[in-house]
Amino acid sequence: MKRFFYPESVVVIGVSRRPITVGRIILRNLVHCGYTGQVHAVGKNGGVALGRPIYTSLKDVPGPVDLAVVVTPAGTVPGIVRECGELGIQRIVVETAGFSELSDDLKGLEEELLAVSEAYGIRFIGPNCIGIINTENNLVTPFIQLRENLKGGKISIVSQSGGIAKTYWDHLFAEGLCFNKIMSVGNMLNVDEADLLDYLTNEDEGTETVCMYLEGFGSGRRFMEIARQSPKPIIVHKSATASAAIASAASHTTALSGDDKVVDAVFKQSGVVRAHSMVEMFDYAKIFEYPPMRGRNLAIVTRSGGHGVIAADIAEKCGFNLPALAPELIAKIRTELGGGVINLRNPLDLGDMYDVALLERITRLVLSSSKIDGAVLIHGYGIPQTKVTLNLVKNLKLCGQELEKPVAISMFVDSQEMAALKQQAELPLFDTPENAVKALDVSCRVHASREKRLKSTPFVKEMDNTAARRMVEKAISEKRNPAQHECFEILGMYGLRVPSFRRIQTTQEATQAAEELTAPMVLKIDVPSILHKSEVDGVVLNLHTPEAVASALDAMEERLADHIKPNGPFAAILMEQVDSEGLEVILGSRQDSTFGPTILFGLGGIFVELLDEVSLRVLPVDRNEIEEMIQETRGYPVLTGVRGLPSLDVEGLRDNLLSLAQLTQDFEQIREIDLNPVLVTQTGCFVLDARFLV
Amino acid sequence: MKRFFYPESVVVIGVSRRPITVGRIILRNLVHCGYTGQVHAVGKNGGVALGRPIYTSLKDVPGPVDLAVVVTPAGTVPGIVRECGELGIQRIVVETAGFSELSDDLKGLEEELLAVSEAYGIRFIGPNCIGIINTENNLVTPFIQLRENLKGGKISIVSQSGGIAKTYWDHLFAEGLCFNKIMSVGNMLNVDEADLLDYLTNEDEGTETVCMYLEGFGSGRRFMEIARQSPKPIIVHKSATASAAIASAASHTTALSGDDKVVDAVFKQSGVVRAHSMVEMFDYAKIFEYPPMRGRNLAIVTRSGGHGVIAADIAEKCGFNLPALAPELIAKIRTELGGGVINLRNPLDLGDMYDVALLERITRLVLSSSKIDGAVLIHGYGIPQTKVTLNLVKNLKLCGQELEKPVAISMFVDSQEMAALKQQAELPLFDTPENAVKALDVSCRVHASREKRLKSTPFVKEMDNTAARRMVEKAISEKRNPAQHECFEILGMYGLRVPSFRRIQTTQEATQAAEELTAPMVLKIDVPSILHKSEVDGVVLNLHTPEAVASALDAMEERLADHIKPNGPFAAILMEQVDSEGLEVILGSRQDSTFGPTILFGLGGIFVELLDEVSLRVLPVDRNEIEEMIQETRGYPVLTGVRGLPSLDVEGLRDNLLSLAQLTQDFEQIREIDLNPVLVTQTGCFVLDARFLV
Secondary structure, eight states: HHHSSSEEEEEEEEEOOSSSSHHHHHHHHHHHTTSEEEEEOOHHHEEEETTTESSSGGGGSOOOOOEEEEOOOOGGHHHEEEEHTTTTTOOOOOOOSTTTTTTTGGGHHHHHHHHHHHHHTTTEEOSSSSEETTTTTTOOOOSSSOOSSOOOOEEEEEEOHHHHHHHHHHHHHTTTTOEEEEEOTTSSSOOHHHHHHHHHHHHHHTOOOEEESSSOSSSSSHHHHHHOOOOSSSEEEEEOOOOOHHHHHHHOOOOOOOOOHHHHHHHHTTTOOEESHHHHHHHHHHHHHSOOOOOBBEEEEEOHHHHHHHHHHHHHTTTOOOOOOOHHHHHHHHHTSSSOOOOOSSEEEEOOOHHHHHHHHHHHHHOOOTTEEEEEEEEEHHHHHHHHHHHHHHHHHHHHHTTTOOOEEEEOOOHHHHHHHHHHOSSOBSSSSHHHHHHHHHHHHHHHHHHHHOOOOOOOOOOOOHHHHHHHHHHHTTTTTOOOOHHHHHHTTTOOOOEEEEOSSHHHHHHHHHHHHSSEEEEEOOOTTTOOTTTTTTTEEESSSHHHHHHHHHHHHTTHHHHHTOOOOOOOEEEOOOOOOOEEEEEEEEEEEEEEEEEEEEOOHHHHHHHHHHHEEEEEOOOOHHHHHOOOOHHHHHHHHHTTOOOOOOHHHHHHHHHHHHHHHTTOOOOOEEEHHHHHHSSSSEEEEEEEEE | HHHHSSSSEEEEEESSSSSSSSSHHHHHHHTTOOSSSEEEEEEETTOOOEEEEEESGGGGSSSOOEEEEEOOOOOGOOOOOOOOHTTTTOEEEOOOOOOOOTOOGGGGHHHHHHHHHHHOOEEEEOOOOOEEEEOOOOOOOOSSOSSOOOEEEEEEEEEEHHHHHHOOOOOOOOTOEEEEEEEEOOOOOOHHHHHHHHHHTTTOOOOOOEEEEEOOSHHHHHHHHHHHHOOOEEEEEEOOOSSHHHOOOHHHHHHOOOOOHHHHHHHHHTTTTEEEEEHHHHHHHHTTOOOOOSSBBEEEEEOOHHHHHHHHHHHHHHHOBBBOOOOOHHHHHHHTSSSSSOOOSSEOOOOOOOOHHHHHHHHHHHOOHHHHHHHHEEEEEEOHHHHHHHHHHHOOOOOOHHTTTOOEEEEOHHHHHHHHHHHHHHHHHSSSSHHHHHHHHHHHHHHHHHHHHHHHHOOOOOOOHHHHHHHHHHHHHHHOOOHHHHHHHHHHHOOOOOOOEEEEOOOHHHHHHHHHHSSSSSEOOOTTTTTTTTTTTTEEEOOOOOHHHHHHHHHHHHHHHHHHHOOOOOEEEEEEOOOOOOEEEEEEEETTTTTTTEHHHHOOHHHHHHHTTTEEESSSHHHHHHHHHHHHSHHHHHOOTTTTTTOOOOHHHHHHHHHHHHHHHTTTTEEEEEEEEEEEESOOOEEEEEEOOO
């Protein structure tokens, strides 16, 4: 990837003689922003642009060329890429639009483009993008004219939308944050988000924080694996969560948008911060310029009581503690204040205190406390005090570095003063206390997630699954889903707890099975094509004697003749009925087309379905993650016993989930597993019904 | 209230000779901002300030004075107010801090202040505030030095925190919105939020939108009633929702903070928009400069696909429809575009279209569609086009006025261009499409709420409640809560459905009652002081015969002897047991200390309690509001029948809620009513247990 961003020479292909055309704007950006390498122009009508010749053919361009930027009409692109290949140009940014994002009919053109590039070993970014920027060498290929002088920073941006990339860079500039590299990736036909994330997190030295705007994923699984290992913070604004947005996103970038809950799980498991809006993205990016917050004890120091109240509100929502200030700390602050009429609590409201040096000393005292992991300073004034404030920020930066804790600074000043401060301050400033507190929460979460990931070892169960594999493959070869009894047998082999059962087809088998099992028993139809047994009246409960079982089986065969016939042969399962009281839950798994195997845990029963209380993880997982899955549904207290109810077999539930995880990873041929209900009682966790889709 | 904001002469009391002191800053603000009336200064050491004499005594100030602004130390304030009273000054702004917000010990000082002001018929704002501003006459009393030239607007601000008031005015200036009046109200000892809301919504002509920052309410009930009737939009940022924040708020303004759920209900019922952050406040304020959005059909017109996707995401979350564009509209747009390669859907992504006049014509076409109630236009560029854009905004403003629909404009340009546009544009501009869409949602909700409130007539049940009143008063006079049988009887009188029951104390009564009732029956202890019957084993279910009832009663009396004795006399209730399947719900009511009577509906059962599925209203309500209450809990589909379950008696539930509402309004002596569980079956809605606290 490095070759895209550090070329020694660039050719812009598609430069016209007319001034305000995309090719000309790119050329101008490269020249005026001070790109440090060679710049060449190619355009079919030739001429001169910015004092440079416009070559009519790529062949005429002198010397080796490292990077081509293409803005010619879509139909011409494959030919141009071929020409590049012949001339040994192996990195291309295709900014041209008019591919599959416009119409499915144009997929063929994309395939042609891919084929040509593969033939020549070419990597390309795009099509349908606005290009890339590297502030280290002033490589600027977007066709939007830039006003700013490029000022380098530590944040790099990957965006599936050109417009959003532009919004990000505008806002980062305004925040005084600046960026290192920007890459608008468009349709991600060849180079995708995973390639670039890999480069930025593992190779590119200038990048310290990665911000991404994604509507879908090109290589979801790889993205996740790279993110998991990343030593740098990654913030992703993933949109296209709504149905209308997905339709529009499909048109916009043609990438498939995964299920949003899976995306949440992926981000959580790999320590990616999810920004839910553009504004969140900027605020979260700011906090990584501060030292990380390593715990949840927050101090709020404020010059305005109201701002302190607002900060405390959001702090509580984020799960921060606001510890009381220690008596010796209060004594020291009191000495600093020299008396004064202030309530020394947390939030610490210093009111109309005009001595900035004193403000700094008090903030330092508070941050020094071993009880405090980080602080928010809320400061404001009327008439500008830019210089004094910049000095305060500088000192607080040093103080934070020394104590290895963040003091997020939120200012309330007028907008001109704020703009001036942001451009010059040595730390990013927050517009509101809410934003500062939320950003500190992100800092905490990223830090904790990294610690956790460093310690994590995925759960793997070593076992011989030959028999299970044979069963699954048999079902697949017969073009059917596994039958109930096969599902239960496979689950049993993997160590999931299933009540004792027998497969029966005849009255004789029924009687024998009933004699071997313990009453009460339940009889269930077992014809693979019947997916919803209760809907066809295919379940009979409370059978106590062999006779009852035999006659129930006969009645079932007769009753369901119409359902069975086309799908034959008739079979049923006789299973011991679990009558203990307990909690119904759902366990499931699914092969996600973007991220691979996933498992799901949810509270059962009709209410909880309506309330959508489920948790989800992408595999593999470790034991702790399974515990977290169980704990993060809001009904968790029922499992551990609440209001006089007994505690249930949470350990058995966890073991079942781990076994299901293993099974799901071992069989990617099984598209979906649905264990519903699973009954968690005081003494065990039983799978009462199972369905596999292959 | 008008006399506070339109005085013909003002005296600042507490002006020192030293330059940067609060009194001097206020004087300077009044003079330099161009206050149109007389300005006088009083300070104990006399001297001269800004060329004016500082009178050493209030008596020396010439001519009638309409408003006094006081910044002297807290202890001196009651005396100064008395002096004002003697001289006929009847409006005072007390900016001095150091009252109950600092320490409970200072409540006495507040009482003294109140007593003096009442004696002289004085109204005062504060104490502990930063004062008021009126841009119509340049009355500026805050002790924060202002940089801006005051530019008048239509928004007025009431803030319980001075710092937040300042933040609001800074931000509004930056947004180009400007304000009409600002009032920092501090401890609201005399003039409170309700007084000012009343003035701003009903009397003050310059104010078109009211923004409030509140941590608590001085007159919650009155606030609600004024808000309900308000013809002007009201946006409230209510903070102090977290426990730490509430502790801090109590110190900050000393107002009690109500339960946050009650606050939500109050706002919903009275059409108040709740802003959850400062940023939301500004965005919501903007949308009221646009025509109201009267329906939920939204069009998104964008120059960037990514921004369109983000807008569609948030539109779906807000509950907007994005109707497909009508074929004739598409035809017209196609004509305008003169061919071109654009997907004509909604969001309408116009991509790199540089013709602003065309953009305007297409936006107008889309907005003209009868299928569309409002639109978002997302526009952006690189190099500044301020003039062209201002013209576009102007024309879209006219277009919106003409069609009586809003086109919320979201710009993506660099921050300098954005700042310039905001200062000059004829409509407020949004920084992100998310903010624009959320603001349109607010516009819709405010419009719909106003329509609904205009039509609403509170439910009143005319009835003779003498017997009920006697029972409640008897319990109160005996210093106890009503007994179970009294609760059930009162509920019955109000028309709530209660299973048949008898109060029994002896074996003989037990036998007779059992003969009169239909089995199965349930026996419950009925001693008022025993609040949790099941905890003391005071409920016996499934009684079928008079003998069983009699012996259960005897056993209960013996078993609970220790619980009964101190509270005597022993009594129980025998009640017909409702065995039908159904849904357990909770009905309740409470006299809220801030807002008065409230009722509550919640889904029952342990899960739903954990998941906190309740809805709440402040009384009175109408039938529609009761319907909404029932519908807004997420388990509602269970009541109407879902997945093969039968539909339950929702009408009975609604009637019970209406009756409970009436009962709650009739008896403010009953602090709390708890009907739990109430069983909703297919054929009825039965109160199975009831508890009243007086």
